[in-house]
Amino acid sequence: ATDRADESEVEVLGDFGGFVEGESESVATDADVEVVEETFTFPVPFQKKVALVGFATGHAHLAPFDDPNTEIWGINQLWKILPDRRFDRWFELHDLDLFYRSNPEHVAFLKAFDGPVYVRSQDYQLALEWGIESAVPFPDEIVVAQFLPYFNNTISWLVALAILMNDNHRNHGGHGFEWMGLYGIDMAQDHLLQAEYSQQRPSCEYFIGLA
16 A cells, blocks of 8 residues: 555555455345335445544544545444544444434434445334435445454444455446555453453454455
């Protein structure tokens, strides 16, 4: 990769290979008694570079928000930490009903987000009912079919998705992603974090290795 950021603070990935075979996925969702079939196109890169941003405050703010040639991916309630930054895609892969039914502030953010909001496929219909009109089912079945089922955190899902988007786009004459950066993603193995990140870190390292 070129134009690397300070490697002491942010991990930047270079060119990566491909795995994808399919371009679309159908998601069956329950709407009252009727089953509705939702078909969508597999996501394609907006730009030639992509930055994934997490919650580690030491360097999350260093993501290239001002670079129009880099698309920025946000997750969960990151907007509370970086409220005035540009994001192009949002990923909320937690159980919507369990985590956010009593969190109208976050739901309001997702409803107002100017870009695709990726949710779990089983939450897609609920997202539409909540007024998240830009909701998109995350293509989990396609991603799982291409990799070992080693997903225990949002970042691993996103790195795997970026790998597949890159290859799928290049296979169809597009530019893919020439560069991927991770900002605010430490997965620090601190005893204060109740071992959650300690369990999740190896999964991230695995997908970073594939990238």
